[in-house]
Structures are given as C-alpha cells and as structure tokens.
Amino acid sequence: MNTTHTRRNTAAALAVLVALTTAGCSSKARDDDGDDKPSAGGVKTGVGVSAKTIELGLLTDMTGVYATLGKSVTQAQQLYAKQVNADGGVCGRQLKLTIRDHGYDPQKALAAYAELSPKVLGFPQFLGSPFVSATKQRIDGQDKGLVMPQAWSASLLGSPYIRVVGTTYDVETINAVDFLMKEKGLKKGDKLGHVYFEGDYGENALVGSKHVAEQEGLTIVEQKIKPTDNDMSAQVAALKKAGVKAIVLSAGPRQAASLVGVAAAGKFDVPIIGNNSAFAPQLLATQAAPALEANYYVASPGLPIGADTPAAKKLVADYKAAYPSDALDNGIVAGWTGMDVFAQSLRKACEDKDLTREGLGKALLSLNSFDNDFGITHDFSDPDAPSSKQSVIMQPDKSVTGGVKVVREPLAAEAAEGFTPKAG
Structure with missing residues (x-):
C-alpha cells in the first residue's frame, strides 16, 4: 500500500x-x-x-x-x-x-x-x-x-x-532502539522489524526507527497495519522469514498481545519493544502474559504508576x-x-x-521546569519542541503495582538529543 x-x-x-x-x-x-x-x-x-x-x-x-x-x-x-x-x-x-x-x-x-x-x-x-x-x-x-x-x-x-x-513518537522510538542496541544485543548490520499503525502515530514512530537505523547501520523491515488488525500472525511470519533480530511495535495493546504471543509460540525469540500506548496491564491476565514478561518492553514518557x-x-x-x-x-x-x-x-x-x-x-x-515527581522535567516554553526527549524503558511484570517495572531510568539517547522532530 x-x-x-x-x-x-x-x-x-x-x-x-x-x-x-x-x-x-x-x-x-x-x-x-x-x-x-x-x-x-x-x-x-x-x-x-x-x-x-x-x-x-x-x-x-x-x-x-x-x-x-x-x-x-x-x-x-x-x-x-x-x-x-x-x-x-x-x-x-x-x-x-x-x-x-x-x-x-x-x-x-x-x-x-x-x-x-x-x-x-x-x-x-x-x-x-x-x-x-x-x-x-x-x-x-x-x-x-x-x-x-x-x-x-x-x-x-x-x-x-x-x-x-x-x-514525540519519533524521539521515543529512537530511545527504544537505543535500548535494544545497548541492552538487548541488536547491532550494526542487523535487521530491525517495525510493526506500525498506518497514520500519524505509527508513521511518526517509523521516522524515528529510520533515523536511528541510518545512524547505526540497521535495516528496517516494515509491516504496516490498521488499528482493526488484531491477529499479528502474518506479520510475525514475515519478520521471522526476513531474519530480524528485534522488533519495534507502534500499535495498541491488542496487537502487542498477539505479536508477542504468536512470536513465542513460533519459537521466534527476539526482543520486542512498544511505544507508550502499546501495553495495558490487563494483558497480564491473558495467555500472552508469560511471553510478555519474558520478551516485551515498553518505552514511556514518564515513570510508571508503581514508581x-x-x-x-x-x-x-x-x-x-x-x-x-x-x-x-x-x-x-x-x-x-x-x-x-x-x-x-x-x-x-x-x-x-x-x-x-x-x-x-x-x-x-512560562512553565519551563514542570516536575510532578514522575521522573521527567518538562519545558513548555518552545511550541516547536516536545516538552522532553527522555524516555523510561519498562518491562511487564504482574507482581508489581501497575504491571510494569522500570528497567532503564529516564534517558535521552545521544541520537535522540541530536534529532529535531519535524513540526506539523
């Protein structure tokens, strides 16, 4: 398409x-x-x-x-x-x-x-x-x-x-890929899968993965989906065939459960990281819970509710x-x-x-140092910029309040610091 x-x-x-x-x-x-x-x-x-x-x-x-x-x-x-x-x-x-x-x-x-x-x-x-x-x-x-x-x-x-x-989603995705490279073994020359919603959300996140891929020598394998697409079997099959070493997901919680669950069932053992809206703790009550806790991560613009x-x-x-x-x-x-x-x-x-x-x-x-004790200081003085470039990386864990634990504290990757989001 x-x-x-x-x-x-x-x-x-x-x-x-x-x-x-x-x-x-x-x-x-x-x-x-x-x-x-x-x-x-x-x-x-x-x-x-x-x-x-x-x-x-x-x-x-x-x-x-x-x-x-x-x-x-x-x-x-x-x-x-x-x-x-x-x-x-x-x-x-x-x-x-x-x-x-x-x-x-x-x-x-x-x-x-x-x-x-x-x-x-x-x-x-x-x-x-x-x-x-x-x-x-x-x-x-x-x-x-x-x-x-x-x-x-x-x-x-x-x-x-x-x-x-x-x-913004592009900066958040840069931080997410930085985590995959520094913590999860993704390296120069590897293929990175990106499953994303058509439209502003997914396509803006794709800008971020493409930016960091160009800087770090990665190849992006794209899989575009619609918000109504809930079965990720075809996407998992395509990414497995392509030989990707990790996956970014810019979609919703339903797609996360399917993608991670199908990958685990097919012995496709690669780390998967989602944007901030690609997880809900209710997923930990589903059959996908063990796979989510083992191989799924989420980038967030602030500390979780259980901080x-x-x-x-x-x-x-x-x-x-x-x-x-x-x-x-x-x-x-x-x-x-x-x-x-x-x-x-x-x-x-x-x-x-x-x-x-x-x-x-x-x-x-005038709010250039807003901090409500959730890990991020926000600056609203520039309408052309997001209020922060930092992301927290979390992992699903049903034993903690809110269903996620922090695995990397608030951080803006070097590639994110040097990136200027394109205003609409």
Missing part, C-alpha cells in the same frame, strides 16, 4: 469533516472569543469561564481501540478535578469537566470537538493524534483554546495551543479509593500529568489576571 497516498486520503477525509463541523459552529465560537471581560478581582475572562466555574472538555476513547487507556486517563482527570475542587478550585472557581467518548471514530471525534469548543476554555485531553491534527488549523486560526493531546505525534508540534506532554516516589504512591492510594474495581496502569499517570500541567497553567493565568484562552496559552509558555 502506498503510504503517502493513504495519508493523503485520510487527511482529505478528515479535512472535509473539519470543514463541515466548523461551518456549523464557527459563528458561535467567534462571538464567545470576543466576549473577554474583567470579572471580580480584576481577572479577565472569556469562553468557558464564569464567576463560579471553569469549563473544560475531555475528548476520549472509552469504547474503541484505546478504550482501556481512555478510561484510565479520563478517570484520573476526574479525580484530579475533584480534589482541586474540594480544595477551593482554581482562581476561586470550580473545574467542570464535560466528557465525550468518540470511540476512536474520526467523525465522532471531530463532531465532539465542534460541539464543545465554543463552550469550554480548553481541553486537558484530546485522544488520537489523527483527530487533533485534523482540527489543528481551526485550533490555531480560530479557536485558540489550549489542547493537551493524549497523543505524541510530531505533527502536533509547532502550535502555541496544542502542546505535547513528553517525547517509588511520593507522588506515585499517593496517586495509587487515591485512585484505588476512588475506583476500587479498576486496574492501575500508566494511562492514570498520563491523565494526571496532563491535568496537572493544565491546572498549573490556569493558576499562572489567574496570577496574571487573564483567564482567557490567550492568557492561558501565555501562562503555559
């Missing part, structure tokens, strides 16, 4: 949807944006902000390919808002979250954005890089509301309003109390961190007496 042709077709289809949804509500958005006004205490307010509330939107996937991740991210953000509100809120106002489940369906995602954008100050969560990319022009040109994507594609860089928290830090321990206790029947996973950390960045920006905007969309965007630019 022609990658460029597929990407253009997808982008064109999404662009049509954006045009349709924009036409349906752009007038309302412009009217609200022009309603900036001072409130009690001399704080200027606008869209989504009243004397009592700050309205925020969460666009998530709780029923589609990333349902497990979406649920954890969303519940963590609800918990964060509940705790902040119990402590008096932000700028004397309560945080009000409106949630829309798009099920990883582009039409639903863009319709949900169009519905909520005229009503909310911003979005602490927008899950799915293709959908965020499709709305980027509208966000930058018209809405100007801060968006924290639960996505890490480099195509999202370059916007003062869409801010990636952590490494030995005060913030992680408190989050575990609070989340268990709020959601006692739900599993602990790294979606909780991602959601909590995104909400924390957003809230810190709100507090700075309040200090600056400007709770408008413009004021919130300026406030975020």
Whole structure:
C-alpha cells in the first residue's frame, strides 16, 4: 500500500469533516472569543469561564481501540478535578469537566470537538493524534483554546495551543532502539522489524526507527497495519522469514498481545519493544502474559504508576479509593500529568489576571521546569519542541503495582538529543 497516498486520503477525509463541523459552529465560537471581560478581582475572562466555574472538555476513547487507556486517563482527570475542587478550585472557581467518548471514530471525534469548543476554555485531553491534527488549523486560526493531546505525534508540534506532554513518537522510538542496541544485543548490520499503525502515530514512530537505523547501520523491515488488525500472525511470519533480530511495535495493546504471543509460540525469540500506548496491564491476565514478561518492553514518557516516589504512591492510594474495581496502569499517570500541567497553567493565568484562552496559552509558555515527581522535567516554553526527549524503558511484570517495572531510568539517547522532530 502506498503510504503517502493513504495519508493523503485520510487527511482529505478528515479535512472535509473539519470543514463541515466548523461551518456549523464557527459563528458561535467567534462571538464567545470576543466576549473577554474583567470579572471580580480584576481577572479577565472569556469562553468557558464564569464567576463560579471553569469549563473544560475531555475528548476520549472509552469504547474503541484505546478504550482501556481512555478510561484510565479520563478517570484520573476526574479525580484530579475533584480534589482541586474540594480544595477551593482554581482562581476561586470550580473545574467542570464535560466528557465525550468518540470511540476512536474520526467523525465522532471531530463532531465532539465542534460541539464543545465554543463552550469550554480548553481541553486537558484530546485522544488520537489523527483527530487533533485534523482540527489543528481551526485550533490555531480560530479557536485558540489550549489542547493537551493524549497523543505524541510530531505533527502536533509547532502550535502555541496544542502542546505535547513528553517525547514525540519519533524521539521515543529512537530511545527504544537505543535500548535494544545497548541492552538487548541488536547491532550494526542487523535487521530491525517495525510493526506500525498506518497514520500519524505509527508513521511518526517509523521516522524515528529510520533515523536511528541510518545512524547505526540497521535495516528496517516494515509491516504496516490498521488499528482493526488484531491477529499479528502474518506479520510475525514475515519478520521471522526476513531474519530480524528485534522488533519495534507502534500499535495498541491488542496487537502487542498477539505479536508477542504468536512470536513465542513460533519459537521466534527476539526482543520486542512498544511505544507508550502499546501495553495495558490487563494483558497480564491473558495467555500472552508469560511471553510478555519474558520478551516485551515498553518505552514511556514518564515513570510508571508503581514508581517509588511520593507522588506515585499517593496517586495509587487515591485512585484505588476512588475506583476500587479498576486496574492501575500508566494511562492514570498520563491523565494526571496532563491535568496537572493544565491546572498549573490556569493558576499562572489567574496570577496574571487573564483567564482567557490567550492568557492561558501565555501562562503555559512560562512553565519551563514542570516536575510532578514522575521522573521527567518538562519545558513548555518552545511550541516547536516536545516538552522532553527522555524516555523510561519498562518491562511487564504482574507482581508489581501497575504491571510494569522500570528497567532503564529516564534517558535521552545521544541520537535522540541530536534529532529535531519535524513540526506539523
């Protein structure tokens, strides 16, 4: 399949949807944006902000390919808002979250954005890089509301309003391959398999593997898949026949279970490493668990939920109390961190007496050393760069909290430090 042709077709289809949804509500958005006004205490307010509330939107996937991740991210953000509100809120106002489940369906995602954008100050969560990319022009040109994507594609860089928290997929993949070379025996001249979703996520990760392959003398053997492809038997057979010595997986948890399980069943004993969204601890209750614990690794933009830090321990206790029947996973950390960045920006905007969309965007630019005790210090002062180039490498382990243990502490590989992600 022609990658460029597929990407253009997808982008064109999404662009049509954006045009349709924009036409349906752009007038309302412009009217609200022009309603900036001072409130009690001399704080200027606008869209989504009243004397009592700050309205925020969460666009998530709780029923589609990333349902497990979406649920954890969303519940963590609800918990964060509940705790902040119990402590008096932000700028004397309560945080009000409106949630829309798009099920990883582009039409639903863009319709949900169009519905909520005229009503909310911003979005602490927008899950799915293709959908965020499709709305980027509208966000930058018209809405100007801060968006924290639960996505890490480099195509999202370059916007003062869409801010990636952590490494982009290309940088994360460079760090992942560096781990394979330094810790798992991959060496110059070897073939490296890369199984990846078509679209922004997988193809941005492929940029990273190709970059490090060129520097280190590796040959990439590509296997492109769709999010609906759950059986990785054909991909494993192709990579085994090609003689790859390791595999990078830029897909979801279902694909990870199949890929690792099929490889183990076929005595194809090579290390496999996934991007941050390619694992869920629920997989450790499946037949793939022994293979995952033996031969699978995951790159992450921060320490896991089971980290030995005060913030992680408190989050575990609070989340268990709020959601006692739900599993602990790294979606909780991602959601909590995104909400924390957003809230810190709100507090700075309040200090600056400007709770408008413009004021919130300026406030975020001042966060150049954000650290919430999950191993990474983030710098949001440059919209053209990810907030960090470091990745943590983890390994599934059902005996530890959250189902993963750290096998390499936060690190940016030399190849990652010298790499500049291409902004969209």
